[in-house]
Amino acid sequence: MNAPIPQHLIPEIHQRETPAALIDALKTRFAERCSTALVVREQHGRDESSFAAPPPAAVIFAESTADVADAVKLASQYKVPVIPFGVGSSLEGHLLAVQGGISIDVSRMNRVLSVNAEDLTVTVQPGVTRKQLNEEIKSTGLFFPIDPGADATLGGMSATRASGTNAVRYGTMRENVLALEVVLASGEVIRTGTRAKKSSAGYDLTRLMVGSEGTLGVITEVTVKLYPLPEAISAAICSFPSIEAAVRTTIEVIQVGVPIARVELIDVNTVRMVNAHSKLGLREEPMLLMEFHGTPSSVKEQAELVQELASGHGGQAFEWASTPEERTRLWTARHNAYFAAIQSRPGCRAISTDTCVPISRLADCLLASVAEVDASGIPYFLVGHVGDGNFHFGYLIDPDKPEERETAEDLNHKLVARALSLEGTCTGEHGIGLGKMDFLLSETGDGAVEVMRTIKRALDPKNIMNPGKIFTL
Amino acid sequence: MNAPIPQHLIPEIHQRETPAALIDALKTRFAERCSTALVVREQHGRDESSFAAPPPAAVIFAESTADVADAVKLASQYKVPVIPFGVGSSLEGHLLAVQGGISIDVSRMNRVLSVNAEDLTVTVQPGVTRKQLNEEIKSTGLFFPIDPGADATLGGMSATRASGTNAVRYGTMRENVLALEVVLASGEVIRTGTRAKKSSAGYDLTRLMVGSEGTLGVITEVTVKLYPLPEAISAAICSFPSIEAAVRTTIEVIQVGVPIARVELIDVNTVRMVNAHSKLGLREEPMLLMEFHGTPSSVKEQAELVQELASGHGGQAFEWASTPEERTRLWTARHNAYFAAIQSRPGCRAISTDTCVPISRLADCLLASVAEVDASGIPYFLVGHVGDGNFHFGYLIDPDKPEERETAEDLNHKLVARALSLEGTCTGEHGIGLGKMDFLLSETGDGAVEVMRTIKRALDPKNIMNPGKIFTL
Incomplete structure (x- = not known):
């Protein structure tokens, strides 16, 4: 049995209501790919953390960027939270519907979109897992080294800035994501970068999104670096x-x-x-x-x-x-x-x-x-x-x-x-999620967290993107 | 002779007025470290680009983070732009006072603050140049590899996301800056990270600031990675x-x-x-x-x-x-x-x-x-x-x-x-500055640039931090 969420960690524990009209609209748009079955909702309302919360009101099984964008637009219209879901391997409560809302399951968006072996890059949909990716690119002589243990999705690994055993040599998702496609809180779709290995073209939106834990957008495509399999x-x-x-x-x-x-x-x-x-x-x-x-x-x-x-x-x-x-x-x-x-x-x-x-x-x-x-x-x-x-x-x-x-x-x-x-951090690779908000404040200070909040408020004025994670607003 | 700035690149060419009261306040606070001499202003009103603009109204020679914070606070009070200045080696007009304002010269903030040879990190003030840094750490057997050609400052290299000849192996400033101290538009001082090699603690403010070309804050400390000198x-x-x-x-x-x-x-x-x-x-x-x-x-x-x-x-x-x-x-x-x-x-x-x-x-x-x-x-x-x-x-x-x-x-x-x-970028290492705003729009699309603008407006509501660079507001 999971323990209840410590109250002080979730000041916004009130679950916002999900209007029946939104569920109707989602059912119209997504038909059987919008589920309100309790078992499905419960499966999407938890992760590998020890936190617990009531499940989301519905689960959308997205199969395309357009699906994600439409789901976000509808949610925005009704000011209802959206929570991206990959395989549920998060360790910090990222997937919990602590303010209610709908879960957007991207696990069916699991195609490898383009392997550019000559450039040592690959672009995938967010539901591709790291093992699947390595299986699919085996014939190229290349591999994707980031290994957080769980067979997580590339979308989830990007969202939590994951790393693992190989990071000492190959870096983390911070160093290995070249570009993302992201559905913003408005439902608008942006690309955060190109396939060029380096760039000085404006703010580094790629790395702003990497590690943002779903609070700024839903990742719908990921371009990452690959490496030659060692001889x-x-x-x-x-x-x-x-x-x-x-x-x-x-x-x-x-x-x-x-x-x-x-x-x-x-x-x-x-x-x-x-x-x-x-x-x-x-x-x-x-x-x-x-x-x-x-x-x-x-x-x-x-x-x-x-x-x-x-x-x-x-x-x-x-x-x-x-x-x-x-x-x-x-x-x-x-x-x-x-x-x-x-x-x-x-x-x-x-x-x-x-x-x-x-x-x-x-x-x-x-x-x-x-x-x-x-x-x-x-x-x-x-x-x-x-x-x-x-x-x-x-x-x-x-x-x-x-x-x-x-x-x-x-x-x-x-x-x-x-x-x-000792000049370290409270989280090397799992993220802040629900349980480390106080630690984040101690680590970076109020000023830095206020910068994060300011960015969040500006990019998600209705506070619908995975609200209640990383910080309280 | 420098050519005039193409009008279409500088829609906000109007130089805001710098009230005499601000100059008086700066003179009171900084005495002879606030210069209004034309030769000094002109030297701070240009860089290695082919753009030209009238010089800033004054130059502040900052010697500490407190100096920078005070200068920014005064500028904010009068809604006057501030433009950070290192050694003037920018190639894209970053240093030009296209909307008037004051130049904050950080070249006297040139101390290596702490060498942590065991951790392969060093923390420096923003005016330390890359050659100076390598000279000062010579005895440690470590080196800082990023070499953009010019003997640029670490502050400037961070602000433009610089790289150069060694990047193919050692990465760019994106990969090598661990943490920054930054004076925000309000004058408030934040730290963006720790000395830990990796972290999943909230938004990656370090990389948001790296490459932001002075438009989000003035960098007052830089912690970078070092590498063992190759055998x-x-x-x-x-x-x-x-x-x-x-x-x-x-x-x-x-x-x-x-x-x-x-x-x-x-x-x-x-x-x-x-x-x-x-x-x-x-x-x-x-x-x-x-x-x-x-x-x-x-x-x-x-x-x-x-x-x-x-x-x-x-x-x-x-x-x-x-x-x-x-x-x-x-x-x-x-x-x-x-x-x-x-x-x-x-x-x-x-x-x-x-x-x-x-x-x-x-x-x-x-x-x-x-x-x-x-x-x-x-x-x-x-x-x-x-x-x-x-x-x-x-x-x-x-x-x-x-x-x-x-x-x-x-x-x-x-x-x-x-x-x-060909899926590339308009700028690998020089930045957008004044001359590539249209290219940035073509490269990332209106939506992504609008995200950048939204962040800028939220963090710098008076638009005083190096305004008129990267994008127009």
Whole structure:
């Protein structure tokens, strides 16, 4: 059972009414692609967060930009909120109809529109998922590297400025979206950029939309960069005597400029959980999982250098893999961490943190926070995209014990406060959504949030685009 | 002598009056750091563009964020424009007081505030120039790669979303600015981000400000990424039988994923000019200048691969350089191209173009445009950051012959139209400024420009921040 939304996070909890006339108009326009069935609405009224709200009044299954534009125009006419929906993998309550309204499901807009292999770009509809994209472009010898874990849609990944394990080398959606097509609050459709690799042509509307969490428009096309599949890929795992040793190794790897493609931390807790879950027999110590991309000789060179740096910090039990099968086996621990953790405490719910700090502060931030969680008695897992200074605690709480949720929230507050004091951010890749509005204020200050609000009010005067997310108006 | 501003580009040419009371207030606040001397005003009323306008009414020499904030507050009180000024290297009329107002010179705000070598970041005041920055951080083993040619300030480079020769590997200011401090139109000071490498915390105000050309605020601090100085650097020049052969080679280099650090095209015209200017004795054919960064073995590997690709397109006369002195000699042709071109036609003025297209369209765009310029009879030089699809014609016009300027403008119009039809942009790195407003409309459409205007109106209701640039209100 989901917990109720903390009242202080949703000052505009009042659900605006959805007039029957709007539903009628939507049914006329979309016929059976406008659903008011409770089961459909409920499925679109939640995400992977622990928040809950009443479901949207209707769900529109859009199949084209024109569909989205028409739905938004009708909603605008009745001043009713619209909430874009991809596959529902958001972690921060982005998809919840906290002010009522209609959900616009773009998952049927799932065509790859144009692959421009020569330019290393592809344009897709927003419902294309990252796995689908990589499957469809396989024959080009190119790939799309951003991997947030979930098989999210490109539209959703753009809207939350997602990243994941490959970001240390390939960047986030911020660096990889070249242009968007967006339906604005008026229903008007704009393009935010071209396929040129760089541009100084006016305000960077692409990056204004990337990370705007549906509050400024509905993304209906996404042009992203692609990369040549590396000639060689090598993966490695390495155990360390302490988190600090693993983190110090990571810091040195980044500082000397090794173009490492992935470097993920798994703490000893989590190693134990995946050992139990997947029978891996890993050394029960903190571990780094790494991946190197390049030519065979550069991969070898990177790997040797990293091994040397790791050894300097007591890293041992190095294990290497070059074939896809071996790599998959090595990465099992990382891929299964979440499920292993959930199963380690039957019936539990994971509350995920998302702080990101400058890499020189990573050890300080992590070690103090680990000590705090250990002292609290709450079971947890800890994984991190440590090359970027980003890591996630998953507090494994019993949903029937409100005091555990309180403890978890208190731990997260302390963690965020620590990250901010170390010049970091409350969210590296999940977004603000419903739960981090206060953190955003602490992080950027009232002035910067007021700039965001001013932009929102100007571009969405009726406040219909996913209202109640990121900030309150 | 500068040509007058084409009337259609400056619909708001009316210079607003600067009340004597504002000048008095500025003199009271800034004493001798508020100058109304004509020579000072004139120096701040122009840039490297061919536009001209009456100078600003006063120049404030700011020494702190508080100075900037106070100047903006006073200007706001009297609804008078403010125009930020660094070293005056803008190419698009950004610094011209087309609506009157005061110039805020930030060149004395030139301190490197904090070097965070462990995090590969540095925070500087906006008047720090890129050469100064690299000089000051030399001992850290890190460098700031963005090199737009001119020794521009970091504030100015942020405001125009600058890039240059290294962008093919290291990105542009878009990718390299982590956070800004900005004085808004109200005089309020905000920070747009943290030093965390990535973030999903609300709207990306950093990238909204990067490239906003002073129209949304005055940048008073800049945090940028740094990179480890490569262990090895190797440079090469190579001659080709045609521009097409050089461009095809470049396209293949990018497509196979060689992490080349620089790849610059110089056309045969320009080679002749630099031969005459610098007595270089280069083969009079189109030429690529390249640079490779990495470990010694990866540099060797990159270079060998590129040489092989070049040979496939008839590339020859390869010349290599590894020491700094040899590299400087090889790059002489590129560095002196502008001066060599100017001197090739005494008394001429260069009008620079800045289109950028997806790399697969580069040959089409370049070849058709070269044919057009050749047919026009206007002398020109042609250099290009071809790895990014960005290139610059410099039309060398006699400023006393209006028909030559007309021909040059006509050529540029055709070039931009071609670039847009090939999914490119009218400006890769110089910005819109005064001369490209119509191009911006063609490129992004009325709807997107209206979004920009809406943001501008909301954040700067009195229209005092560098008004009359990017778009008309």
